Amino acid sequence: MTHTTTPEKIRTEALTLSLILALKGSPIGVKIVQAPGAHPFAGDQTPMRFCQALMRARYGEKSLITGENITCPAAARAFGFKPLPEPLQTGKGLVGFGIVSDEKVAQHMFEGMTTLPLDSVRQLKIFPLDSADEVPDIIIIEDEPERLMWIALSYLHAHGGKRVQGSTAILQATCVDSCIIPFLENRLNYGLGCYGCRDATDMGSGEAIIGFPADDLAAMVSHLEYLAKKALPHSREKHAFGAFTKDHAGTGCDSL
Numbered sequence: 001m002t003h004t005t006t007p008e009k010i011r012t013e014a015l016t017l018s019l020i021l022a023l024k025g026s027p028i029g030v031k032i033v034q035a036p037g038a039h040p041f042a043g044d045q046t047p048m049r050f051c052q053a054l055m056r057a058r059y060g061e062k063s064l065i066t067g068e069n070i071t072c073p074a075a076a077r078a079f080g081f082k083p084l085p086e087p088l089q090t091g092k093g094l095v096g097f098g099i100v101s102d103e104k105v106a107q108h109m110f111e112g113m114t115t116l117p118l119d120s121v122r123q124l125k126i127f128p129l130d131s132a133d134e135v136p137d138i139i140i141i142e143d144e145p146e147r148l149m150w151i152a153l154s155y156l157h158a159h160g161g162k163r164v165q166g167s168t169a170i171l172q173a174t175c176v177d178s179c180i181i182p183f184l185e186n187r188l189n190y191g192l193g194c195y196g197c198r199d200a201t202d203m204g205s206g207e208a209i210i211g212f213p214a215d216d217l218a219a220m221v222s223h224l225e226y227l228a229k230k231a232l233p234h235s236r237e238k239h240a241f242g243a244f245t246k247d248h249a250g251t252g253c254d255s256l
Contacts (some may be wrong), residue, residue, distance in 0.1 A: 007132050013221045014129035020228045021147045025058030026128035029214070030137030030179055032079075033122045040127045048073045050198035051149040051174040054140060061129070064126040072196065074097060075175040079124065080116040082100040099171075099195050109169045114181050140178045142203060148190060148210045150232060151225065155188045155212055158219035166190045173197050178211030188212035 011125045014027050024210060043064035044056070049072040053063035067081035077084040087093035091106030099105045141151060152164050168177045168191040177191035190210040197203055212220075224232075 004136055004215070007134055007141055010214070010217065011130055012219050014132070016221050017151075017224060018130065018215075019152060020224050021231070023141065023143050023144075026060065026130045027056050027138040027241045028057040028142075028201050029125075029127050029129045030138045030140060031125035031127075031238055032116075032138070032179075033125065033134045036122065039123060039125075041123070041164040043127065044126060045069050048081070049196070050121060050126075050179075051201050051203075052126070053124070054174055055201040055203070057126050057128045058069060058142060060128050062125075064173060066122070066127065067109065072175070074110075074165055074172055074196070076113050078113060078172055078175045079116045079193050080120045083118065084110065093192070094134075094171075097195065100190040112169060112173060113172065114167075114213055116180060116184070122182050136181050136214045138179050138211050139217060140209065140212050142207055142209045144206055145208050147164055148208055150227060151212075151220065152188065152190065154220040154223040154227065155216060158216055164188055164190075168192065168194075169198075170194050171196075173209055178209045182211045182213055186213055190218070190220070205229045 010029070017023070017027060035219045037185030041062070041064050043062035047069045048063065048065070050065055050070065051072070051131045053065055056063055067076065070076045070079070070081055073082070073085045074088060076082040085093070087096070088110060089107070091100070094100045094106035094109070095103055100109070125134070127133070127136075129136070141148065156162065156164050157193050165187070167181060167189055170192065173191040173194035177189055182188040188210065190208065192208050193203055199211070
C-alpha cells in the first residue's frame with residue numbers, strides 16, 4: 001500500500017481518536033512486510049499468536065510475527081506463512097474443539113477464508129499506534145461495540161455514506177476479519193471475535209474488533225472531531241431515553 005501520511009501524523013491522530021472515544025487501550029498498527037530483504041524492527045519475537053500480539057500492542061508492546069514464531073496454525077496459513085494443517089483442512093480440528101458438529105461445515109469455513117498467498121509475507125510488525133515509528137498498512141481496534149460504532153460511522157462518512165459491510169466466519173476474527181480482509185479489499189471490516197482470540201487473549205465478553213486501512217485514518221479522525229461536538233456526547237447522555245422514562249413514570253419504565 002502507498003501511504004501519504006507520516007508516523008508523526010499517525011501518532012497524533014491515534015491520540016485524538018483515543019481521547020474522543022475514551023478507548024481502553026491503544027489503537028494497533030499492523031505493517032505487512034512482503035518485500036524481501038532486511039526490515040529492522042525492535043519487537044518481541046517470542047512465540048505467540050497474532051491475536052496475542054494485538055493484545056500486547058493495546059498495552060504498549062511491540063511484536064514481530066514471522067513464520068518461525070507464529071503459534072496459531074490457522075493464522076499461519078491466513079498470512080501465507082505455512083500450509084493449513086490436515087486436521088483443519090478436513091474439519092476434524094474444529095469438531096475436536098467443539099466449535100462445530102459437522103466436519104463439512106468446518107471445511108466450508110476454511111474454504112471461504114480470505115488468505116494471503118503462501119510465502120508472500122516476510123513478517124508482521126505489530127505496534128501501538130500512539131507510539132508508531134512507521135506508517136502501518138492496517139489499523140485494528142478492540143473495544144466495546146459502542147466505541148467501534150463511532151469508528152464505523154466516521155469511516156462511512158469518509159466514504160460518502162456508502163454502507164459499511166462486515167464479513168466473518170466467527171473464526172480468525174483478528175487475523176482474517178480485522179487485518180487480511182481490510183488489507184486485500186482495501187476497506188473496513190468488523191467482527192464479533194472468535195473462539196481462538198477469546199480463548200487466547202484478554203478480550204472481554206463486551207468487546208469486539210474492527211480493522212481498516214491506515215490511509216483512511218485522517219478523514220475518520222476529522223469526522224470523529226465533528227461527532228464529538230454534538231452527536232457523540234448527546235447520544236451517550238441518552239436524552240431520548242431520559243425523556244421516555246420521565247414521560248412513562250409510574251408505568252414500570254421508571255424502574256429501568
